[in-house]
Amino acid sequence: DIQMTQSPSSLSASVGDRVTITCRASQSVDNYVNWYQQKPGKAPELLIYTTSNLQSGVPSRFSGGGSGTDFTLTISSLQPEDFATYFCHQSDSTPRTFGGGTRLDIK
Amino acid sequence: QIELVQSAPEVKKPGASVNVSCKTSGYTFSYYGISWVRQAPGQGLEWMGWINPFNGDTAYAQEFQGRVTMTTDPSTRSAYMELRGLKSGDTAVYYCARVTLVRGPESFWGQGTLVTVSS
Numbered sequence: 240d241i242q243m244t245q246s247p248s249s250l251s252a253s254v255g256d257r258v259t260i261t262c263r264a265s266q267s268v269d270n271y272v273n274w275y276q277q278k279p280g281k282a283p284e285l286l287i288y289t290t291s292n293l294q295s296g297v298p299s300r301f302s303g304g305g306s307g308t309d310f311t312l313t314i315s316s317l318q319p320e321d322f323a324t325y326f327c328h329q330s331d332s333t334p335r336t337f338g339g340g341t342r343l344d345i346k
Numbered sequence: 347q348i349e350l351v352q353s354a355p356e357v358k359k360p361g362a363s364v365n366v367s368c369k370t371s372g373y374t375f376s377y378y379g380i381s382w383v384r385q386a387p388g389q390g391l392e393w394m395g396w397i398n399p400f401n402g403d404t405a406y407a408q409e410f411q412g413r414v415t416m417t418t419d420p421s422t423r424s425a426y427m428e429l430r431g432l433k434s435g436d437t438a439v440y441y442c443a444r445v446t447l448v449r450g451p452e453s454f455w456g457q458g459t460l461v462t463v464s465s
Binding site: 275288328330336338339 | 381390391457
């Protein structure tokens with residue numbers, strides 16, 4: 240199984256900050272990395288698919304990058320509604336696997 | 347709009363089975379797969395497997411092999427996940443999600459169904 244190692248596991252930041260979350264795959268996932276946002280008591284929502292493609296309706300302050308085994312999610316200017324938990328995910332092969340999550344809260 | 351609506355919460359005893367349903371609307375049912383993902387309280391996301399409604403093909407995570415069955419009913423645009431031999435460690439929110447097969451993401455999710463396993 241492909242392991243997705245996400246860091247940091249938690250992060251405190253302020254409104255307006257730029258933040259980056261990283262995800263490392265245990266083997267190449269051919270850029271099939273996706274990012275989800277989850278708020279308490281809600282289902283995950285897709286933000287970014289296939290490394291860098293913005294899902295319809297997602298604000299442009301979210302962006303994704305990387306290649307091979309190392310990937311990033313960047314939020315360019317944090318908004319109050321962005322404080323949530325973020326998960327990376329590989330869809331290159333089964334079983335599909337998720338990173339452990341990054342909890343982003345207000346400093 | 348695309349919607350996936352799941353069945354109500356369940357409370358089960360150890361050893362029992364649970365069947366969670368996922369009714370879809372807003373897209374052509376047979377064009378996309380359905381994944382099932384679970385999340386234990388305060389924990390991360392765990393992919394359980396998926397089903398292709400077009401031909402019924404399934405793929406299950408090794409951890410659930412022999413204990414899970416995923417099915418669909420195209421006439422009602424619904425998917426089902428049965429998990430047998432429940433243990434306390436199966437207490438979790440179970441999600442269905444529409445998935446673009448062949449490496450696509452789980453793009454739309456149901457609201458989740460809490461399954462509690464307790465004696």
